[in-house]
Amino acid sequence: MAQGQTTSTSLMDISKAFSLLQPKEEDQDGELCRALNNAVSSDDVSLLSQLLSQENYRMYMNTPSGWGVPVTPLRAAAALGHLRCLELLLEHGAEVDVLDVKAQTPLFTAVSGKHLDCVVALLKAGADPNGSQYNNCSPVLTAAREGDVDVLRELLLFGAKVDVRPKVPDWASNATACRGPLYLSAVYAHLDCFRLLLLHGANPNYNCTDEKMLARIKQPKTVLEVCLQYGCGPEYIQLLIDFGADVFLPTLIIDKTTKQNEALLLLLKARVCPKTLMSQARLMIRRCLTFANKDAAVDRLDIPLILRNYLKHHNSVLV
Structure with missing residues (x-):
């Protein structure tokens, strides 16, 4: 009997522990937050408008809620691409650069989801095109990696840093730490993004302006070297040459076994033919x-x- 009581007590304790982890249904604040997020999730603009017309709901417009990664209604709208809800929230004063627990802004999630209309709306509302300083990645890096040239163009037009790099501590700096969006667009073969970044002033040599970081790295690779390494076509090499890349900077070991492809020949020609x-x-x-x-x-x-x-x-x- 005693053993049965122990088992019963243990099960009760476990049930109580789980109940503490669940949101309290009687918690009115939680209900208000969830109601806003539910309206956004279902893209119910009419319901959302009704809720925001009430002061008690507007008070929780910037309060995150939900399981897993709690998010604000604006963050949810940006992630789902629900433009009308997003615009309505902005009209009612939603915080445009509110951060989630991952230090991601609504703009960052809109870029990740390739929701161009939401990206534009957030930028026009004053969102920081560079995202959060506390997040290792950035909207520009994400757009360049995904090859979303339209989103990338909007970010750059609103003043995003073109030579942004992943944010890592100084002690963790390595050869990949200085590789910005220009590197990514080359590695992932996004020629339109590659050209757009150069048109907006991307550094054609290292895509990094942090000289101290470059000095700490033993053998930083130029964008030209990366393009040759990953087999990028001659159009990438020509663009870098046209935009002023130092053709003598890459370390090239040429011997009889080296594959003389068109891209390499273009670089070698640029070394003997001045602009x-x-x-x-x-x-x-x-x-x-x-x-x-x-x-x-x-x-x-x-x-x-x-x-x-x-x-x-x-x-x-x-x-």
Whole structure:
């Protein structure tokens, strides 16, 4: 009998422990939060509007709730791509850069979900295009890795850092720590993203501007080396050359066994054939344009259209 009582007591203790982990149904605050998130999850704009018209619900608009990773209604709307709910929450003053337990902003989750309309809405509402400083990744890195050129373009137009890199402690720095979105777009063969990043001023050598970090790494690889290593086509090499990459910087070991592909031959040719004066002038002019949207800045220059197109690297007018 005593053994049976012990077993019964143990089961009761376990049941009580689980009950403590579950949200309390009588908890009115929790019910209000869940009601908002449920409306967003079902994309019920009408219900959400009714709830937000009440002060007691608006008070919990920025309060996370739910199992696993608790999220705010705005974070949920961004992750699901429910634009109308997202816009309604923003209209009622939802915190645009609220963080979840992973230090992810609503913008970050919208980028991860490839919800372009939500990305644009959040950026227009003032979301930080670089995401959170406490998160190891960033919206730009994510878009470059996924090859989402439309999302990447919006982030860059709203001032996202083009040479952003994964955030790691100094002691953990290694050869991959300095590899930014330009590296990722090359490795994952996203040529449109690769070109867009260069057009917005990405560093064509290391895609990293942290000289101290580069100094700590024994053999940092240039973007040119990475492109050759991963078998990127000659178009990647040509873009890097056109955008001013130092063709003498990569360490190349050429012998009879080296596969002489088109990309490598293009790099070797660039080492013996100096850039034209027009090409050098284009590089210098673009470097002087400090605007995030360099193409828009070029369009404001009082020069002939053919020269503006050349400055914007339109292939049809290359000379």
